[in-house]
Amino acid sequence: MHLKGSLHIHTTCSDGELSIEEVIRVYSGLGFDFIALTDHDFLLQPDCYKSITKINTDLIIFKGVELTVFEKGYVHVNKIDGDNEVLHIFNHPSELDLPMNKVIDRISSVAERLPIDAVEVTSKGFRTPEYEIDDIPFPKVATDDSHTRLGCGRAWIEMDCMRDKDKIIRAIKNGDFWNCYTETNHLFLK
Numbered sequence: 001m002h003l004k005g006s007l008h009i010h011t012t013c014s015d016g017e018l019s020i021e022e023v024i025r026v027y028s029g030l031g032f033d034f035i036a037l038t039d040h041d042f043l044l045q046p047d048c049y050k051s052i053t054k055i056n057t058d059l060i061i062f063k064g065v066e067l068t069v070f071e072k073g074y075v076h077v078n079k080i081d082g083d084n085e086v087l088h089i090f091n092h093p094s095e096l097d098l099p100m101n102k103v104i105d106r107i108s109s110v111a112e113r114l115p116i117d118a119v120e121v122t123s124k125g126f127r128t129p130e131y132e133i134d135d136i137p138f139p140k141v142a143t144d145d146s147h148t149r150l151g152c153g154r155a156w157i158e159m160d161c162m163r164d165k166d167k168i169i170r171a172i173k174n175g176d177f178w179n180c181y182t183e184t185n186h187l188f189l190k
Helices: 020-029 048-054 100-111 165-173 183-189
Strands: 002-009 034-040 060-070 074-081 086-090 118-120 155-160 178-181
Touching (some): 002 020, 002 074, 002 165, 020 048, 034 048, 048 060, 060 165, 086 100, 155 165
Parallel strands (some): 002 034, 034 060, 086 118
Antiparallel strands (some): 002 155, 060 074, 155 178
């Protein structure tokens, strides 16, 4: 089965502008099959995600958190829970504003503490191709890191996979997906 998904979404549970219900409506309207809610750990409101079970949707909804990890400064890592599997994504390395060797060092240092499974190759949904290199030895994922309606659906992954949270996570860990970007995004890259 062909699936389309977004792995980095913020809601009003932290610093996003859209409620969980609005996020689900927007991504459903954009033809997504799964989304990961990844609000910031230090802003996440207690029990905020409890409302998910009351929402009628065909979307697969992953609960996650954007962790603030202190390693030679701080970085962000998304922790996304499946039913049994857990996915860790090193977020937006381009926003570190460091030379590539220091970015690679930072990713390696964090990977000694957390099981990094993938690295984002986008910043706010815009492609950062300089991070699509073999020296970063993890699958590279496109995400939109949406905080607003305008940010929704800029970048995503697609895969051929069953509609199962753990199978989706395993496919990502194995690199069995491809990155996609909106046409508007491509215009900015030329």
